Amino acid sequence: MSFPLSVLDLAPVAPGETVTDSIAHSVALAQAAEEHGYTRVWYAEHHNMAAIASSATSVLISHVGAHTKAIRLGAGGVMLPNHSPLVIAEQFGTLDAMYPGRIDLGLGRAPGSDQNTMHAMRTDPRSSERFPQDVLELQAYFAGETRVPGVDATPGKGRRVPLYILGSSTFGAQLAAALGLPYAHASHFAPQALQAAVEIYRRDFQPSLQLDAPHVIAGANVIAADTAEDAREQFEVVRRARATLLFGRGKTFTDEEAQLLLDSGAGAQIDSMMTHSAVGTPAEVREQLVDFRRFADADEVIVGHASGTVEQRLRSVQLLAEAMETVAA
Numbered sequence: 001m002s003f004p005l006s007v008l009d010l011a012p013v014a015p016g017e018t019v020t021d022s023i024a025h026s027v028a029l030a031q032a033a034e035e036h037g038y039t040r041v042w043y044a045e046h047h048n049m050a051a052i053a054s055s056a057t058s059v060l061i062s063h064v065g066a067h068t069k070a071i072r073l074g075a076g077g078v079m080l081p082n083h084s085p086l087v088i089a090e091q092f093g094t095l096d097a098m099y100p101g102r103i104d105l106g107l108g109r110a111p112g113s114d115q116n117t118m119h120a121m122r123t124d125p126r127s128s129e130r131f132p133q134d135v136l137e138l139q140a141y142f143a144g145e146t147r148v149p150g151v152d153a154t155p156g157k158g159r160r161v162p163l164y165i166l167g168s169s170t171f172g173a174q175l176a177a178a179l180g181l182p183y184a185h186a187s188h189f190a191p192q193a194l195q196a197a198v199e200i201y202r203r204d205f206q207p208s209l210q211l212d213a214p215h216v217i218a219g220a221n222v223i224a225a226d227t228a229e230d231a232r233e234q235f236e237v238v239r240r241a242r243a244t245l246l247f248g249r250g251k252t253f254t255d256e257e258a259q260l261l262l263d264s265g266a267g268a269q270i271d272s273m274m275t276h277s278a279v280g281t282p283a284e285v286r287e288q289l290v291d292f293r294r295f296a297d298a299d300e301v302i303v304g305h306a307s308g309t310v311e312q313r314l315r316s317v318q319l320l321a322e323a324m325e326t327v328a329a
Contacts, residue, residue: 010046
């Protein structure tokens with residue numbers, strides 16, 4: 001694939017499905033992405049969300065790695081304030097030992113949860129303030145140059161697992177630039193600061209041992225279908241599901257109730273979050289993603305195939321890959 005594309009998988013748990021179903025679907029999605037030439041598949045850490053099964057991110061990566069052959073796998077991302085750098089170095093050092101040359105580690109400073117969940121996880125609300133120092137500590141473990149006297153990551157020491165800084169504001173862009181690391185912007189749900197963050201990152205980037213030139217990954221939602229009508233219908237299902245997930249207060253809604261929720265004001269917020277969405281036939285989605293990549297000044301686009309069923313997501317993976325085969329890198 002000449003257009004550099006990757007996949008973000010939240011391991012969604014659809015109504016009527018189980019977590020076991022969701023994990024099987026994630027395996028199928030990664031296998032399809034590998035077959036069709038995608039660069040990597042990333043999984044995001046979320047907690048206390050009934051519709052998302054990617055909370056134990058490293059465990060899911062390990063399972064998918066055993067069912068794929070070559071595609072890169074990683075976290076997009078691990079929310080570092082929830083963990084000690086040593087434990088993450090050990091987890092991803094283990095993954096890199098199991099799947100050498102295939103593991104990425106994206107790092108975010110948000111907790112990925114609410115206040116009650118942070119308390120349940122024993123997360124210090126101030127831990128995000130230590131994010132830059134924690135990134136440096138984690139980086140040192142992988143380099144075999146520990147910043148904690150007498151402590152090494154085993155496994156992990158010397159593995160040099162590539163790090164990526166995730167962000168939805170300019171903070172992550174500034175940190176990634178200062179450390180000479182790739183920057184991934186969460187524009188698939190937080191589009192507001194995308195251009196400002198990328199501009200700062202490219203302007204201030206300092207080369208490092210890991211990276212000699214800036215590398216920007218930008219996120220977008222994608223629904224590619226055989227007809228434009230089918231794609232739009234799928235997108236409306238996604239809008240209702242997102243409204244229920246974010247504003248439904250844990251309740252189960254019918255389609256009619258979810259639509260009322262959208263019409264009452266949630267729709268404007270959902271549409272703002274999903275500004276960067278490519279929806280339509282393969283040709284339409286290709287044009288939209290090419291425009292988005294140019295808008296974002298991105299080296300790589302990571303897409304969430306947002307359709308409600310695994311069959312639709314697998315079809316979207318295939319159609320998008322085929323549509324992008326003729327697009328210049």
